[in-house]
Amino acid sequence: MLRIRNLDAGYGNLRVLKNISLHVDSGEIVTMIGANGAGKTTLLHTIIGLVRPTAGEIRFRDMDCRRLDTRRLVTAGCALVPEGRQVFATMGVEENLVLGGHVLQKREGRAAVLRELGHQYELFPVLRERRHQLAGTLSGGEQQMLAMARALMSRPRLVMMDEPSTGLAPLVVRDIFRVIVRLRQEGNTVLLVEQNARAALAIADRGYVLETGKVILQGPAGDLLANRDVQRAYLGREQVDRDDGRTGDEKGVSAST
Amino acid sequence: MTADLFFQYLFAGITYGIMYAIVAIGFNIIYNTTGIINFAQGEFVMLGGMIAISLLHVMPLPLAITGAVVLTMLVGALIEILFIRWLDNPSVLRMIIITIGLSILIREAALHIWGESIRSLPYFNGNEITTVTLGPVRVSPQVFWVIGVCGVIVLLLSLFFRMTPLGREMRACAANRRAAVLCGINARNMVTFSFMLSAGIGALAGCVMSPITYTQYDSGTPLAIKGFTVAILGGLGNSMGAVAAGILLGIIEAYSISFVPLAFQDAISITILLVILFVRPHGLFGSGETARLKEF
Numbered sequence: 001m002l003r004i005r006n007l008d009a010g011y012g013n014l015r016v017l018k019n020i021s022l023h024v025d026s027g028e029i030v031t032m033i034g035a036n037g038a039g040k041t042t043l044l045h046t047i048i049g050l051v052r053p054t055a056g057e058i059r060f061r062d063m064d065c066r067r068l069d070t071r072r073l074v075t076a077g078c079a080l081v082p083e084g085r086q087v088f089a090t091m092g093v094e095e096n097l098v099l100g101g102h103v104l105q106k107r108e109g110r111a112a113v114l115r116e117l118g119h120q121y122e123l124f125p126v127l128r129e130r131r132h133q134l135a136g137t138l139s140g141g142e143q144q145m146l147a148m149a150r151a152l153m154s155r156p157r158l159v160m161m162d163e164p165s166t167g168l169a170p171l172v173v174r175d176i177f178r179v180i181v182r183l184r185q186e187g188n189t190v191l192l193v194e195q196n197a198r199a200a201l202a203i204a205d206r207g208y209v210l211e212t213g214k215v216i217l218q219g220p221a222g223d224l225l226a227n228r229d230v231q232r233a234y235l236g237r238e239q240v241d242r243d244d245g246r247t248g249d250e251k252g253v254s255a256s257t
Numbered sequence: 258m259t260a261d262l263f264f265q266y267l268f269a270g271i272t273y274g275i276m277y278a279i280v281a282i283g284f285n286i287i288y289n290t291t292g293i294i295n296f297a298q299g300e301f302v303m304l305g306g307m308i309a310i311s312l313l314h315v316m317p318l319p320l321a322i323t324g325a326v327v328l329t330m331l332v333g334a335l336i337e338i339l340f341i342r343w344l345d346n347p348s349v350l351r352m353i354i355i356t357i358g359l360s361i362l363i364r365e366a367a368l369h370i371w372g373e374s375i376r377s378l379p380y381f382n383g384n385e386i387t388t389v390t391l392g393p394v395r396v397s398p399q400v401f402w403v404i405g406v407c408g409v410i411v412l413l414l415s416l417f418f419r420m421t422p423l424g425r426e427m428r429a430c431a432a433n434r435r436a437a438v439l440c441g442i443n444a445r446n447m448v449t450f451s452f453m454l455s456a457g458i459g460a461l462a463g464c465v466m467s468p469i470t471y472t473q474y475d476s477g478t479p480l481a482i483k484g485f486t487v488a489i490l491g492g493l494g495n496s497m498g499a500v501a502a503g504i505l506l507g508i509i510e511a512y513s514i515s516f517v518p519l520a521f522q523d524a525i526s527i528t529i530l531l532v533i534l535f536v537r538p539h540g541l542f543g544s545g546e547t548a549r550l551k552e553f
Contacts, residue, residue, distance in 0.1 A: 048439070074441035082439060088432040091425075099429045103441035105422075154441060 001026045001158055001189050002047070002078075007056035009046040016042045018213040020056070024158065024191050029184050031192040031200040031221065033234055034210035040193040041083055043210070044160050047191075048080045049073050061157065075103045079156035083163050085147040089136030093127055096135050096146055100153030113153070120149040123179060141172035148179065152188075159183065160191040165199060177203050197234035201225045209234070264394045266511040272400045274507020275407045276470070279462035280484025281491065281499035282410065283455035289431040289494045290451040293352040297336070297360040298459055299481025300367075304329045305460025306472035307367060310376045318381065326460045332363075333456025337449045360477070367474035378467040399468050406465045410458055411496055427451060431494070479523065486530040492540030502541060 002024040010016040016039045024030045034040050045051040047058055049070040058065035060078050068076065088096050097120060101113035121128035124145045130138060135146055144164055151159055161180070165173040173196065180190055181203050194200035201207050201221045209217040209230060217224065224230050280302060287295040309325035316324065340355055341347075380387065381402050388395040418424040429437040430447040438444050463472065470476070487506055491498030506526055513525050533540070 050435070050438075070438050071441050071443055074439060080439050082436065086433050086436040086439075088429050088436060090432045091428060095425060099425060099437070099440050099442070102426070106441075150440065 001028075001061065002191065003057075003059045004047070005057045007043075007046065007053055007058060009042060009051050009053040009056075011042075011051070015054070016213050017046065017053075020210075020213075020215055022208055022215060022218070024189060026157075026189050027184065027187060028206065029180065029190045029192060029204045031194055031204035031207045032210055033194055033197040033200055033207060033224075033230075035195065035234075037212075038210040039213040040210055041162055042213075044080055044162050044191075044193060047160065048078060074154060074156075075106070077154070077157035079151040079154050079159050081147050081151045081159065081161040081164060083166065085140075085143045087135040087138075087143050087146050087150070089134065091135060092131070093133055093135055093138070093146060094131040096150050097127070097131075097153050100150030103154045112155075116153055116155060120152060123152075123182070124149050141168050141175070144168060144172075144176055145179070148176075152183075156188075158189045158191060160193070162193050163195060164192070165194060165196045173199060197230065198225070201230075261393045264392070266514070267508060268391075268394050268396050268400065270508035270511030271504050272396075272403055272469070272507065273510060274487075274504035275403055275500070276462060276466045276503075277480070277483045277487045277506055278491075278500045278503025279407050279410060279458060280480050281488035281503060282414070282496050283459045283462075284484055284488040285494050285496055285499060286414075286455040286458070287451050288488070290427055291341075291352070291448050293349055293356065294485065294488075295452070295455065296353065296356040296481060296485075297363060297477075298455065298484060299477030299479070300360050300363040301329055301333060301456045301459030301477070302463035302466075302480050303367060303472060303474065303477035304332060304363065304456075305463030306378065306467040306476075307371050307376070307463075307474070308460070309464045309467070310378055310472065311371070313378065318379070322378075322461070322464045325464055326457050329460035329463075330453040330457040333452040334449055337452035341448065341452075342445055360481070364475055364477065371474055373474065375471050375473045376467075377471045378464060380468045381465075397469070399465070402465050403469070406461060407500070410461070411500060414458075414496060423450065482523075482530075483526045486526045486533075489530060489538075490533055490541055492542045495540065495542055498540060498542035505541075 004020060004022050007017055007020040008015060020043065022030075022032075032040055032043065042051055046053050047060070047065065049065060049068060053066060060073065061076065063076060065073060088099065094117070097117055098113060101116055104116060105113045121131075126142055127146060127149055130142065135143065138146060148161070148164065164176050164180075168176065177199055180192065183190055192200055192204060201224055204221040206219065207221045207224045208215050209224065217227065217230065225235075280298060283298045283301065284294060287293065287298070305325045308328050309321045312321035312324045336359055340359060341352060344352070380397065380399050382398040387398060389398055389401070418428055426437065426442045427447050427450060429440065429442060430444050434444055437447075483506065487499055487503045490506065491500070491502030506529065509529070510522055510525055513522060
């Protein structure tokens with residue numbers, strides 16, 4: 001689905017991403033964890049064409065992303081749920097969703113948009129209740145769901161989510177992550193960028209750990225969860241007392257340099 | 258002041274106020290999609306009037322006005338495509354200075370094409386001395402054209418922005434440009450459309466007001482200042498607020514003649530502009546909260 005090789009990107013003279021390689025296969029949830037400033041958002045922005053790479057290769061469905069602008073990538077089925085939700089605050093909930101279906105309408109017509117709208121209301125019942133409200137009046141969790149539903153309205157092949165759990169109460173985060181799992185069940189592919197490493201790794205198939213613009217670890221999500229370095233740095237455990245006889249380092253986790 | 262005079266001034270004030278409001282609406286449309294103030298807006302008004310006057314030599318009035326609106330829209334689109342579109346992530350200040358430069362450019366071009374003479378379109382109904390008696394007031398039928406055209410513009414604009422997909426996409430660009438791009442909307446085209454739309458509205462305004470105010474190569478600048486005052490007064494981006502603020506400014510100007518010399522009339526709008534920028538920069542009708550969220 002998505003293949004990135006030796007990617008470099010940044011802003012002006014600032015090199016944010018250094019030699020990143022990763023891939024996302026169809027039907028997977030892949031998570032990218034890392035602290036603030038590690039380059040997670042820049043990575044997503046580079047994939048979707050908001051930031052231009054300085055070197056390396058990005059291929060989405062075997063198309064060269066560097067030749068495509070954001071609009072064409074979205075049309076081709078790559079969607080981003082941006083950090084901080086970015087709903088159209090002054091517009092209604094349903095209007096937000098219809099706008100999300102912009103490329104679907106161009107591709108398959110108005111009836112497809114209405115069908116997809118029904119599907120999103122089924123996935124997020126709270127949005128149906130609030131469909132005539134202004135998006136800016138929704139709670140943080142509802143706005144996050146709206147942002148996700150808006151991205152899904154384009155019926156993307158790959159959904160990228162930029163820190164969907166930021167600033168939300170734990171119960172709401174659980175709902176959001178449940179929806180992400182359901183998305184995979186429906187055959188979607190998700191690239192999930194998160195600071196909340198535990199929650200993200202718990203639902204993901206594979207994970208990457210990003211630090212100061214480099215991928216330092218990668219592997220199956222379960223192995224990353226069990227990895228001592230990951231636990232120390234991202235899961236808030238100083239001491240790992242549970243010893244179940246395996247550590248991530250020996251299993252599938254591989255350090256990349 | 259006699260009661261008759263009172264109403265006569267009131268009506269004159271409303272007429273001028275509505276003309277300012279149409280200019281202000283032009284400001285608002287571009288501001289809403291780009292966040293910039295297009296200081297060439299007054300020149301669109303002038304161009305509309307001038308082109309219609311020239312076209313009138315070869316075609317009847319309704320066609321001449323239509324032609325002027327279409328041609329001015331093309332000028333608007335051309336300006337956007339040549340001077341704004343290719344800028345990669347320009348700062349707001351840079352774009353504003355570009356529009357100031359454009360306004361000077363258009364004015365000088367108009368001076369070359371049409372010269373310094375003062376022209377006007379004929380009255381749409383009757384002539385300079387035709388009046389309609391309305392209770393104590395006698396007004397020119399042109400006044401009703403101005404009010405009617407403004408009413409239709411406000412109505413159609415609000416329908417356009419609410420009901421049509423294109424209007425919805427333009428509002429989306431205004432609300433959150435990056436999110437609109439992520440929805441696959443061509444934000445650059447929306448900016449071009451907004452320039453065309455506000456150029457067309459400016460041109461239409463220039464046509465209906467030409468019989469009353471006359472048109473000259475530099476008549477756009479004072480209108481732009483007043484329209485800008487009204488746009489700020491009504492809360493940037495708020496079309497209904499612009500109409501109310503326009504009428505308010507028009508009436509204040511009209512009555513000011515009773516209290517201060519006529520020469521001060523233009524100073525009034527600038528004074529109001531300064532006061533409002535100091536005291537309530539979000540306008541009379543805008544909310545401070547949303548204004549704080551904007552970039553300015």
